[in-house]
Every structure is written in structure tokens, then in C-alpha cells.
Amino acid sequence: MKTLLRKYGVWVAAAILFAVLPAVFTSNFALTLLCKMGVLIIFAIAYNMLLGQGGMLSFGHAIYFGMAGYCSIHLLNGMAEGMPYFPVSLFPLFGALVGLVMGIAIGYVSTRRAGTTFAMISLGFGEMVTAMTLIFVTFFNGEDGIQADRWVGPEPFGITYGPQIEVYYLIAIWCFLAMIAMYAITKTPFGRMSNAVRDNPERAEFVGYNTQRVRWLAFSLSAMFAGAAGSLHAINYEHIGFESVSAIQSGAVLFMVFIGGAGHFLGPIIGTVLLVFLDSTLADYTEAWLLYLGLVFVAIIMFAPGGLAGLIVMHEPMWKTDVRLLRKLFVPYLLALGSSLILLIGAIGIIEMIYFITIIAVGRVDMHLFSIPIKVNEVTPWLVCTALIAVGVQGCRLSYPKVAESWNDAMIAVKARIAG
Amino acid sequence: MSTVLKMADVSKSFGQAEIIRGINLEIEKGERHAIIGPNGAGKSTLFNLISGKYKVTSGTIDFNGQPIHNRRPFEINRLGLARSFQVTNIFPRMSVFENVRCGLLWATGHRYSFWQLVDRQKDVQERTKLILEQLNMSSRADVPAGLLSYADQRALEIGITMAGGGEVLLLDEPTAGMSHSETDYAVNLIRDITAGKTLLIVEHDMGVVFDLADRISVLVYGQIIATDTPEKIRKNAAVQEAYLGTEAH
Ligand SMILES: Nc1ncnc2c1ncn2[C@@H]1O[C@H](COP(=O)(O)OP(=O)(O)O)[C@@H](O)[C@H]1O
Ligand SMILES: [Mg+2]
Numbered sequence: 001m002k003t004l005l006r007k008y009g010v011w012v013a014a015a016i017l018f019a020v021l022p023a024v025f026t027s028n029f030a031l032t033l034l035c036k037m038g039v040l041i042i043f044a045i046a047y048n049m050l051l052g053q054g055g056m057l058s059f060g061h062a063i064y065f066g067m068a069g070y071c072s073i074h075l076l077n078g079m080a081e082g083m084p085y086f087p088v089s090l091f092p093l094f095g096a097l098v099g100l101v102m103g104i105a106i107g108y109v110s111t112r113r114a115g116t117t118f119a120m121i122s123l124g125f126g127e128m129v130t131a132m133t134l135i136f137v138t139f140f141n142g143e144d145g146i147q148a149d150r151w152v153g154p155e156p157f158g159i160t161y162g163p164q165i166e167v168y169y170l171i172a173i174w175c176f177l178a179m180i181a182m183y184a185i186t187k188t189p190f191g192r193m194s195n196a197v198r199d200n201p202e203r204a205e206f207v208g209y210n211t212q213r214v215r216w217l218a219f220s221l222s223a224m225f226a227g228a229a230g231s232l233h234a235i236n237y238e239h240i241g242f243e244s245v246s247a248i249q250s251g252a253v254l255f256m257v258f259i260g261g262a263g264h265f266l267g268p269i270i271g272t273v274l275l276v277f278l279d280s281t282l283a284d285y286t287e288a289w290l291l292y293l294g295l296v297f298v299a300i301i302m303f304a305p306g307g308l309a310g311l312i313v314m315h316e317p318m319w320k321t322d323v324r325l326l327r328k329l330f331v332p333y334l335l336a337l338g339s340s341l342i343l344l345i346g347a348i349g350i351i352e353m354i355y356f357i358t359i360i361a362v363g364r365v366d367m368h369l370f371s372i373p374i375k376v377n378e379v380t381p382w383l384v385c386t387a388l389i390a391v392g393v394q395g396c397r398l399s400y401p402k403v404a405e406s407w408n409d410a411m412i413a414v415k416a417r418i419a420g
Numbered sequence: 421m422s423t424v425l426k427m428a429d430v431s432k433s434f435g436q437a438e439i440i441r442g443i444n445l446e447i448e449k450g451e452r453h454a455i456i457g458p459n460g461a462g463k464s465t466l467f468n469l470i471s472g473k474y475k476v477t478s479g480t481i482d483f484n485g486q487p488i489h490n491r492r493p494f495e496i497n498r499l500g501l502a503r504s505f506q507v508t509n510i511f512p513r514m515s516v517f518e519n520v521r522c523g524l525l526w527a528t529g530h531r532y533s534f535w536q537l538v539d540r541q542k543d544v545q546e547r548t549k550l551i552l553e554q555l556n557m558s559s560r561a562d563v564p565a566g567l568l569s570y571a572d573q574r575a576l577e578i579g580i581t582m583a584g585g586g587e588v589l590l591l592d593e594p595t596a597g598m599s600h601s602e603t604d605y606a607v608n609l610i611r612d613i614t615a616g617k618t619l620l621i622v623e624h625d626m627g628v629v630f631d632l633a634d635r636i637s638v639l640v641y642g643q644i645i646a647t648d649t650p651e652k653i654r655k656n657a658a659v660q661e662a663y664l665g666t667e668a669h
Contacts, residue, residue, distance in 0.1 A: 184537065185534050187537050187538060187539060188533055188534045188535065188536055188537060188538055189525045189530035189531065189532070189533045189534075189536065189538050189541075189544075190532045190533055190534035191534065191538075192518060192521070192522065192525070192538055193522065193525060193532075195511075195513075195514065196511050196514070196522045199511045199512065199513050199514065200509065200510070200511050200512075202473075202509065203505075203509050203510065203511065203522075203580070204522070205492070205493040205494045205497075206471065206473075206493050206494070206497055206502070206503055206509075207497060207502075207522055207523045207524075207525075207526060207580065207583075207584060208494050208497040208498050208525075208526030208527060208584060209494055209526060210492075210494050211494075213532065214532065217532055217534070221534065317564070317567070414567070415567055418560065418563050418567055418568075419569055
């Protein structure tokens with residue numbers, strides 16, 4: 001019982017979480033947000049099968065997501081017009097099939113090479129499909145996209161998918177199943193060799209693996225799950241538009257996975273929850289939200305290439321060896337965090353004021369910065385923010401090397417213990 | 421005795437430079453065959469040709485009667501020919517256990533399976549554990565391979581190579597950079613794991629070579645100038661002049 005709980009406890013907890021979330025966050029806004037998160041979590045983990053597990057950077061993965069969405073909308077509309085009934089609850093399977101077929105076809109071409117070539121080909125296919133949305137009007141209906149009604153056909157167990165809460169549970173169940181499936185895949189012979197091909201393709205060839213085949217399979221499976229997500233996306237909004245196949249969606253999933261961390265299974269989940277939440281809340285507070293997102297992205301790529309999950313996992317050798325090693329890191333980390341925060345506050349202040357005077361309210365001077373009323377034509381707020389930036393920069397310059405140093409010291413201690 | 425590996429007139433050029441120049445060599449089933457020669461003679465290049473990393477410029481290589489000189493590395497490996505690398509070539513982010521396991525997944529028939537959990541495959545788990553015991557690395561099974569000491573990484577390199585159970589093993593300078601005691605340990609290990617198999621080994625340590633090999637080939641400037649038993653190689657005048665020089669006492 002104990003071992004069972006340890007083994008499956010995380011999944012049981014996740015299932016309970018999925019079940020009770022709508023009871024905890026009861027507003028319509030929260031429900032919309034949760035639905036969006038569920039869909040994009042599937043998409044992000046699928047994308048990470050490619051990026052994190054397989055080492056393939058795609059700039060066009062939304063086409064499997066979006067095309068499955070288009071096909072699902074057409075299926076809904078077809079059913080409304082008398083086509084044979086296909087249970088709406090099983091739509092993700094249909095979307096998965098669409099994604100899989102496309103993934104097999106496009107992956108055959110694009111996974112022959114890894115690295116930059118792969119990335120460029122993915123970009124090419126992405127642009128191609130985006131262009132098609134404007135050309136093949138009957139299928140894509142151009143910039144307007146297509147509407148559909150998810151309330152069609154029979155109503156098994158009284159489920160109509162009229163109320164959003166029913167859609168939430170549809171998404172939650174599929175998200176849960178997809179998470180388990182994708183996690184399990186990382187633990188299969190294929191999953192392990194996908195990592196091996198990512199880390200050292202040459203060596204993988206010399207233990208009997210065709211690296212192209214491994215990448216192709218990873219690509220196809222990833223596209224399959226992306227398709228399942230796209231199908232749920234279509235049901236959720238009862239609409240599909242060209243942006244769902246475009247670079248906008250491809251870029252969004254890339255952001256989520258990179259910021260959350262491609263190196264860990266939890267990374268895409270963290271990234272998705274965080275970005276979907278920030279996207280819908282911060283956007284109300286500041287018009288410069290996309291600018292901040294870009295800055296965060298750059299900062300993560302530069303200073304924490306493993307993303308948020310990577311920052312945590314970096315310390316795994318330490319807590320596995322001796323938890324006390326972590327204690328020595330506490331003070332340097334706190335100093336670095338403090339300095340970064342000061343720098344951040346100063347920078348946000350300047351950006352917000354510039355935004356205010358150049359875009360939001362040309363000619364006006366009264367604004368609120370961090371809830372403090374200020375006048376942008378006075379020199380004080382500018383001076384304060386600049387001073388904060390200066391202090392922050394100096395603090396970072398002093399504290400970051402200390403962080404690196406203390407982390408290295410801890411790693412040396414770990415290595416010494418391993419060597420025994 | 422039958423021939424497992426047969427090279428006929430094998431040549432390899434990189435651009436203008438002809439690095440391997442018409443090699444004829446037959447490796448007998450079950451023998452331990454060492455290749456020696458000065459730095460830059462083309463020993464590693466020869467291994468790269470046999471194992472499919474490079475394509476031959478001309479000539480043929482047969483493995484158990486099948487031509488393999490146009491095959492890709494994974495195809496040659498699947499036929500039962502495994503190799504190690506002179507420059508350590510492991511999966512640094514994976515644990516020691518996983519490194520070895522990667523070496524035997526194909527050979528145990530698990531291939532591209534994405535419907536079975538690898539931890540539940542008894543054959544895989546047990547064989548991996550056995551190899552770790554042979555390597556004397558069981559206690560470090562969970563350590564990321566990149567954190568191992570140099571000598572341990574070299575041992576792991578051998579472990580990955582032997583894991584698949586190939587009948588022919590190509591080891592490229594397995595003891596390079598090891599201390600005396602580490603070398604001794606590695607040589608015993610190599611002797612153990614190649615029992616009943618065919619070994620082709622590049623080695624610079626003459627003590628190891630004369631200790632381990634049934635036959636020795638001397639490679640100089642891309643040509644084999646002699647192939648013989650250790651005693652005869654030791655006495656061979658051409659070899660002494662070209663290579664062993666003052667070392668041969
Ligand atoms: N890929 C390559 N391209 C060009 N030259 C190479 C390549 N690989 C090896 N060489 C050259 O071939 C020669 C033999 O190298 P190598 O086989 O590594 O020698 P050894 O292993 O006997 O020390 C060297 O001069 C090396 O520079
Ligand atoms: Mg060499």
C-alpha cells in the first residue's frame with residue numbers, strides 16, 4: 001500500500017486536483033482560464049516530447065494542433081448537417097489521428113536531419129500552412145476562421161457540452177490521460193533512446209539505433225498529442241482561426257516550454273500555468289505585458305537555460321547526496337534574488353512611464369506606478385527608478401558570481417562524495 | 421578457425437590525403453587481435469571504416485561473409501559488431517545504469533517500443549545490473565555519467581560497447597590516460613568480457629598488448645607492415661625499425 005501510494009500518489013493527487021479545481025475557483029473567469037490551461041498543458045507536454053525529450057526545436061508545431069482543430073470543427077459542423085454521429089467526448093481521439101497522420105507525413109521529411117536544418121524545415125512548413133489558411137477558403141475560411149456548435153447529436157448521460165463546466169471536465173479527463181500517457185512514454189525503451197539520440201546521436205547509432213527513425217517516431221507521437229489538444233481547443237471555443245496553426249501559436253508553446261523548462265516533465269506544465277495566468281491577468285494591468293514576456297524569455301534563456309524546472313533540478317545532485325549542502329546556498333541566493341528584484345522594479349518603472357507618455361496618454365502626466373500616484377513630468381520618479389536600476393545592477397554584479405561560486409562548491413562536494 | 425572480419429584492399433582518403441592505403445587483414449573468430457602503430461598511423465580511422473562511421477574510398481570489408489562497407493553504423497552494430505571510442509563517447513546526462521541499458525535495448529529486442537515500461541523488462545534490468553557488477557560500478561549506478569571520474573568514464577565506455585553482446589568488439593585505446601592499477605583492472609575486465617568473443621583492440625601500452633593479444637598487426641602510415649604472434653612481432657626487424665624502435669628490448 002505504501003509503495004503503491006508512493007508510486008502513484010502524484011497521479012492520485014493530480015486527479016483530485018483536476019476534480020476539485022472548479023469547486024475552488026468558481027468564477028467564470030477562472031473556469032475559462034482552467035479550460036485553456038488544460039488544453040495547452042497537453043500541447044506543451046507534446047511539444048516537449050520533441051524539444052526536451054528529443055532535442056528538436058520546432059518553430060511550426062502549431063500546425064498539428066491547429067489542423068486537428070479545423071478538422072474537429074468541420075466534423076462538428078458535418079454532424080450538425082446530418083453526417084454520422086461521432087461522440088464529442090471522443091473528439092480528442094479524432095484530433096490525435098489527424099495529428100498523427102500529419103506528423104508521420106511531415107516528420108518523414110523534416111526529421112531526416114536534426115539541429116538547424118530541422119528547425120528551418122519546421123518553420124517552412126508552419127509558414128506554408130499559415131499561407132494555406134488564406135488560400136483554401138472553403139476549408140479555412142481565411143481570417144475569420146470557422147464557428148461550430150459543440151451541442152450536437154445525442155446526449156449520452158445527459159452530457160450536452162452546453163455548460164462550460166462539462167467542457168472543463170472533458171478537458172480535465174483528457175489532459176489527465178494524456179499526461180499519464182506522455183509520462184509513461186518517457187519511461188519506455190523508445191523514450192529512453194529518444195533522450196539518448198538527443199544527447200549523443202553518434203553513440204546511439206553505434207548501439208544499434210537509427211537516429212532518424214527515433215526522431216521520426218518522436219515527431220509523429222508529439223504531433224499526435226498536439227492534435228488531441230487542438231481538438232479540445234476547438235471544442236472549448238467552438239471556433240478555430242488561422243492563428244491556431246500560425247507562428248503565434250507555435251511561438252506561444254515554445255515560450256511556455258522554454259520558460260517552464262524543457263529538461264523536466266513538469267517544466268511545460270509550470271510554464272503553461274504561469275503564462276496562461278499571467279497572460280490573462282497582467283494584460284489587464286499593463287499594456288507592456290508582451291514586452292515583459294519577451295524580457296523574461298531572454299533572461300531565462302541567458303541565465304537559466306533549463307527554465308524554472310531546470311533551476312530546481314539543478315540542485316537534485318545536492319539534495320540526493322546531502323541536504324545540508326543546500327543550506328550554504330541560501331544566503332547567496334537570497335542576495336541575488338534581492339538584487340534582481342530591485343533591478344526589476346526600477347526597469348518596470350521606467351518602461352511603464354515611457355509607455356505612459358508615448359502610447360497610453362500622450363500629454364497627460366498623472367499616473368499610478370506600483371499603486372503610487374506620480375507625475376511623469378517630474379524628475380523624481382525617473383531618478384528613483386534609475387537609482388534602483390543602478391543599485392540592482394551593482395548588486396547583481398556582486399551577488400551572481402557568488403551564486404555560481406557556491407553552487408560550484410556544492411557540486412565539488414557532491415563529486416567528492418561520489419568518488420567516495 | 422574461420423574468418424569473421426575480412427578487409428581487402430581497403431583505402432580511405434580525406435581529400436588529397438590518403439590515410440588508409442590498401443589494407444588486407446583477416447581477423448579469425450575468437451582471437452584477440454591488437455593493432456599497434458605510431459600516432460596518426462590511421463588506427464582509429466580503420467576502426468571508423470569497419471564500424472561504418474566512414475565510408476571506404478575503395479576496397480571491401482566483410483563481416484561473416486557479408487559486405488558491410490556500405491552499411492550504416494546501426495546496421496553493422498545489429499549484425500553483432502560493437503565498438504568503443506578513443507575519445508570517451510557516453511551519454512553524460514544519463515545515469516551510469518541508463519548508459520549501459522542504452523547499450524543493450526536494441527540487442528534484447530526492445531527496439532522502438534513505446535508501449536512497454538523499460539523498468540518492468542526483467543531481461544533488460546538484470547543484464548544491466550550484471551554488466552555494472554562486472555564493471556565494478558554497481559554502487560554508482562544512479563550517478564549521472566558526466567560526473568564520473570575519467571577512468572570510470574572509460575570503463576563505462578567499455579560497458580556500453582559490450583552491453584549489446586556483440587560477437588566482435590572493437591576497442592579503441594581503452595586504457596588511454598588510466599593509471600597503472602586502473603589499467604590492470606581494465607585489462608582483466610577486457611579479458612573477462614571477451615572470453616569466447618573476437619576482440620580487435622588498438623592499444624598504445626605495449627605491456628597490455630603483449631599480455632592480451634593472440635596476434636598483432638602493425639599499422640604505419642596507413643599500411644599494415646606485419647601481422648603475427650606477439651613473439652614474432654617483437655623479433656621482426658621491420659617492425660623494430662619502423663615502430664618499436666628502442667622500446668623493443
Ligand atoms: N575526418 C577526418 N578528416 C580528415 N583527416 C582525418 C580525419 N580523421 C582522421 N584524419 C587524419 O588521419 C590520420 C590518422 O588519424 P587516426 O586514424 O586518428 O590515427 P591514430 O588513431 O592511428 O592515431 C591523421 O593524420 C588525421 O589527421
Ligand atoms: Mg586513434
